Amino acid sequence: MNTIFYIAAAVALISTGLAITGRNAIHALLFLIVSLLAISIIFYILGAPFIAALEIIIYAGAVMVLFIFVIMMLNVGMERETENRWLRPRMWIVPVILSFILLIDFIMMMKGMPHHAISGRIIPPKQVGISLFSTYLLGAEIAGMLLLAGIVGAYHLGRQKKKVIHRFLQNEDDEINNTIQ
């Protein structure tokens, strides 16, 4: 089980790195899906099978499909001039070295502490459901209202406003344009 965790963690980190550095948005999204699958394996190992399933169904299924849909709809080319200018080593090497020292500090501090193994107890979906709809009932209702607000907001923002111009005004607009030209 431990080796499975480490393999999945390595796959998740590598594919996330490839996702955030990819040039093509679709390829980056595919790497992100691989990363989500690896994270789902980790959730399964941690004893959260329900969360592992939700990770695949909602993240890799719904959210990523939304992303792919928008990218295909926009059909955009990549603009990378600014990014290429920013990615010159001279600009980021000093802060990266300093933050890396801090990261080493952090890891050493954690290594000094006594190790705590996880309980490894599998929490079945039934318990999660009971807790969600009894202890956290108010939270579930608020989450529902948030989703409603999300739907209304997405509809309002994503609507293409139709331009309605009266015949007379349209001619006037053309005349104005002609005089300007």
Next chain:
Amino acid sequence: MVTIPVEIQLLFAALLFLMGLIGLLVRRNVIFILMSIEIMFNSAGMVFVIAGSYWAQVDGQVMFIFMLTVTAAEVSVGLALILQMFHHFKTLDADKLSNLKDTN
């Protein structure tokens, strides 16, 4: 039986969050920025699940479900905003949107 120390798992979640943060800071494409936010959300939720697994309680997983709801709402509104932005400015570069008013 799983015997991975909880520190390693928290470190993994922190590294994932860090990758999302780097992507958010470095990339200028709005779609990539939104993807990086997704990665960060995911790693934050993972910390909840790790803590829930450590204490053998269900609360961590319930919190992850709430976080999933927030993410879904955020993504739908964010992608609608991206659509509007592309419709108005014909670009996805976040730097081109630094003005409040149209200059052209």
